[in-house]
Amino acid sequence: MADVLERVTKIIVDRLGVEESQVTLESSFKEDLGADSLDVVELVMELEDEFDMEISDEEAEKIVTVGDAVNYIKSRLS
Amino acid sequence: MEGKVAIVTGASRGIGRAIALELARRGAKVAVNYAGSEAKANEVVAEIIENGGEAFAIQADVSKSDAVENMVKEVLERYGRIDILVNNAGITRDNLLMRMKEEEWDEVLNINLKGVFNCTKAVARPMMKQRYGRIVNIASIVGVSGNAGQANYVAAKAGVIGLTKTAAKELASRNITVNAVAPGFITTDMTDQLSEEVRTEMLKHIPLARFGKPEDIAHVVAFLVSDGASYMTGQTIHVDGGMVM
Numbered sequence: 001m002a003d004v005l006e007r008v009t010k011i012i013v014d015r016l017g018v019e020e021s022q023v024t025l026e027s028s029f030k031e032d033l034g035a036d037s038l039d040v041v042e043l044v045m046e047l048e049d050e051f052d053m054e055i056s057d058e059e060a061e062k063i064v065t066v067g068d069a070v071n072y073i074k075s076r077l078s
Numbered sequence: 079m080e081g082k083v084a085i086v087t088g089a090s091r092g093i094g095r096a097i098a099l100e101l102a103r104r105g106a107k108v109a110v111n112y113a114g115s116e117a118k119a120n121e122v123v124a125e126i127i128e129n130g131g132e133a134f135a136i137q138a139d140v141s142k143s144d145a146v147e148n149m150v151k152e153v154l155e156r157y158g159r160i161d162i163l164v165n166n167a168g169i170t171r172d173n174l175l176m177r178m179k180e181e182e183w184d185e186v187l188n189i190n191l192k193g194v195f196n197c198t199k200a201v202a203r204p205m206m207k208q209r210y211g212r213i214v215n216i217a218s219i220v221g222v223s224g225n226a227g228q229a230n231y232v233a234a235k236a237g238v239i240g241l242t243k244t245a246a247k248e249l250a251s252r253n254i255t256v257n258a259v260a261p262g263f264i265t266t267d268m269t270d271q272l273s274e275e276v277r278t279e280m281l282k283h284i285p286l287a288r289f290g291k292p293e294d295i296a297h298v299v300a301f302l303v304s305d306g307a308s309y310m311t312g313q314t315i316h317v318d319g320g321m322v323m
Contacts, residue, residue: 038251038252041206042206
């Protein structure tokens with residue numbers, strides 16, 4: 001469980017080419033990490049693969065920050 | 079296009095059939111989609127295999143998103159990737175605007191326009207991951223010019239042209255190109271239903287003075303999905319003997 005943030009962070013770093021230090025629970029994908037809408041769609045796709053789950057479009061739209069993603073994944077895994 | 083994987087919708091006959099055969103001839107593995115004509119789809123597959131190609135038939139009503147998602151899943155399971163989508167499936171329910179029934183409007187819009195949306199959305203995911211994709215939508219020249227008696231069909235085809243441009247813009251950064259081909263008068267089952275009078279009248283408006291063959295469309299589609307067309311996206315290519323310029 002503890003490594004959810006770690007795994008999410010790795011995907012974000014790989015996909016968006018940002019520094020690991022920039023990725024905090026508070027960082028917004030679009031505002032802070034330079035993602036555009038399509039990048040976010042793609043990140044959600046990769047998270048689905050990484051954690052072997054389907055994230056509905058409705059849920060995906062609520063994911064704005066790294067913390068949103070981590071919390072959502074944790075809630076699904078528990 | 080050796081080793082590329084293609085889905086061609088509505089590929090059991092007419093233009094779709096010619097496209098499936100042409101892509102297979104150039105080395106693509108082809109998923110031959112059909113809605114109801116299973117026997118005809120199997121014939122297309124048999125012809126491809128006979129010529130040394132690879133193909134299989136797959137049923138799906140493109141107007142149903144669940145069915146489309148299942149089709150894409152099955153193709154991915156079988157071939158592992160999807161490089162090419164040709165949105166060709168289409169129907170006509172012609173009538174004068176004043177007499178057109180709501181069902182006639184809905185049926186045509188659901189298959190000819192929503193079907194393109196469903197299929198494009200479903201393949202966008204694997205194509206984005208691959209950072210490669212070629213989508214070709216079969217529109218129609220009447221989607222550009224308008225045509226009396228085909229309000230539903232024309233609206234759908236004009237919609238396909240708009241959808242082509244938008245999908246092209248949204249997906250370009252992932253190396254996915256989206257183009258449309260607008261056929262003019264092509265000899266198929268669909269156009270065979272037209273009266274001799276209508277045909278003679280139409281011929282007068284075609285500078286190249288002949289009706290097209292399904293192969294005329296297939297060759298242009300094959301070009302659009304080839305590496306030679308990698309710098310083209312969002313375009314609508316008229317293949318109509320010069321009817322609309």
